[in-house]
Amino acid sequence: MAVRAERIASILRKAEHEGVIESPDGVGRAEHPLCGDAVEFYISVREGVIAAARFRALACAAAIATSEIAASLAEGMRVEEAERLGVEEVERHAGGLPEINRCCKEVGVRALRRAIQDYRGKANT
Amino acid sequence: MRAYLDYASTTPLDERVLEEMLPWLKEEFANPTGIYSLSQRARQAVEGARERVAEFIGASPSEVVFTSSGTEACNLAIKGYALANRRQGNRIVVSAVEHMAVLEACRALEKHGFEVAVVGVDEHGCVKPEELEKAVTGETLLVVVQLASNEIGTIQNIRELAEVAHERGAAFFCDACIANGSVPVDVDALDVELLAMSAHKMYGPKGVGALYVAEGTRIEPLIHGGGQERGYRSGTENVPGIVGFGRACEIAAREMEAEGERIRRMRDRMVRRVMQEIEDVRLNGHPERRLPGNANFAIAYIEGESLVLELDFAGVSASTGSACTSPTLEPSHVLTAIGLSKAQAHGSLRVTLGRFTTEEEVEHFLEVLPGVVERLRRISPFKRGGEEYV
Numbered sequence: 416m417a418v419r420a421e422r423i424a425s426i427l428r429k430a431e432h433e434g435v436i437e438s439p440d441g442v443g444r445a446e447h448p449l450c451g452d453a454v455e456f457y458i459s460v461r462e463g464v465i466a467a468a469r470f471r472a473l474a475c476a477a478a479i480a481t482s483e484i485a486a487s488l489a490e491g492m493r494v495e496e497a498e499r500l501g502v503e504e505v506e507r508h509a510g511g512l513p514e515i516n517r518c519c520k521e522v523g524v525r526a527l528r529r530a531i532q533d534y535r536g537k538a539n540t
Numbered sequence: 541m542r543a544y545l546d547y548a549s550t551t552p553l554d555e556r557v558l559e560e561m562l563p564w565l566k567e568e569f570a571n572p573t574g575i576y577s578l579s580q581r582a583r584q585a586v587e588g589a590r591e592r593v594a595e596f597i598g599a600s601p602s603e604v605v606f607t608s609s610g611t612e613a614c615n616l617a618i619k620g621y622a623l624a625n626r627r628q629g630n631r632i633v634v635s636a637v638e639h640m641a642v643l644e645a646c647r648a649l650e651k652h653g654f655e656v657a658v659v660g661v662d663e664h665g666c667v668k669p670e671e672l673e674k675a676v677t678g679e680t681l682l683v684v685v686q687l688a689s690n691e692i693g694t695i696q697n698i699r700e701l702a703e704v705a706h707e708r709g710a711a712f713f714c715d716a717c718i719a720n721g722s723v724p725v726d727v728d729a730l731d732v733e734l735l736a737m738s739a740h741k742m743y744g745p746k747g748v749g750a751l752y753v754a755e756g757t758r759i760e761p762l763i764h765g766g767g768q769e770r771g772y773r774s775g776t777e778n779v780p781g782i783v784g785f786g787r788a789c790e791i792a793a794r795e796m797e798a799e800g801e802r803i804r805r806m807r808d809r810m811v812r813r814v815m816q817e818i819e820d821v822r823l824n825g826h827p828e829r830r831l832p833g834n835a836n837f838a839i840a841y842i843e844g845e846s847l848v849l850e851l852d853f854a855g856v857s858a859s860t861g862s863a864c865t866s867p868t869l870e871p872s873h874v875l876t877a878i879g880l881s882k883a884q885a886h887g888s889l890r891v892t893l894g895r896f897t898t899e900e901e902v903e904h905f906l907e908v909l910p911g912v913v914e915r916l917r918r919i920s921p922f923k924r925g926g927e928e929y930v
Binding site: 449451452470471472519 | 870
């Protein structure tokens, strides 16, 4: 518990991607089917690159922390690259999160993917 | 500043209890079963503690069986009674807000052919006698209701419920683990056959509990061996733990009333401030019939696990019934039993005060809570008047 709390604490204290983007290019939400955790991602895209990513969450600390990392990794990535961003990579950048409720950690990544899908849908219309 | 506000989880060991335990951890190490003087002193210590525990709940010493925990006491009560009395029926009636030690012990009996009926509660967590009447059939051999809830603090009217059980020929087991030491417990006044206790919920050590078994009540032991505890619970007695439990009961008997008043006043002030300073908060549990140190809030639009961790970062130890803290990812069964939606249970926060809680600790909690809630609400996709989250 102490290890988990400290690692998550350091990520949460440095969190810079919580919030929303006004007039985003893509918005996506993912919810956990059991516990009900919800994460909403907003992205803005410039010339195929994710210029900004923000998220809001009603979720456990692990889900918030992984959303923060997903957002910071996605920024500067090409859209197709960000779409391939996996939970394992997010965890690796977090310095490895303890194995708790793995599915909670996936909510943020899934929300990001949905925001990208939303962007693609809009871009194709 | 650190504020420990999770007394329902466990209480710190009272220094006076530790002091009385120490010789039994050091030079007085003998097994109480021996016949030499060193052992006999240990035997006397165990029996002295038994008298103190018995006196605390208005029982005879011969009616107290020491166990390794409250959980074991609950298991011994439920399984022990069911196995010893199965000719009287195969139905066990249990309230929906019991501790998992009770619910899982009942579920384990289902595998052995027992039928378990769960009785719901009202919005405050109270078992209604009329609901119990419907559930207790002639086949019922045991009714199980806690004295108070460790989560929402609601205190049940056990005497009234026990009467329903007795009228239909069933025995009554009351789990008093969390209530013991906070409110008076008298087995005659409650009119129960079995009652479980735990030392670490009342400033005693972990690893020791007790079961009251009314004279004439038959139970089967669950742990077989050398025949300690009159055969009800084999295994060398935890002498220091038992001695500590006895001392904890003796202290509680003298100090509980005044201590309860002090804690209740602090708790009430804390609840008022939380309700005033934070919007969209409800108090779970009964508004009056509740343990003096218990407060349980449902804070809308946020999640309890991240709330508890943020509070921890701010120096406050509290707990939550959020699904995210459960291995099954299901919200607390107690919170859903009182009618909370998944979303309301998600934002639950249990704050429990006790003997060593200071005004400064409560003040610290009250200072940090609004900021933590505000931060989590700021990042929440759900807002007041916004999209409904259920």
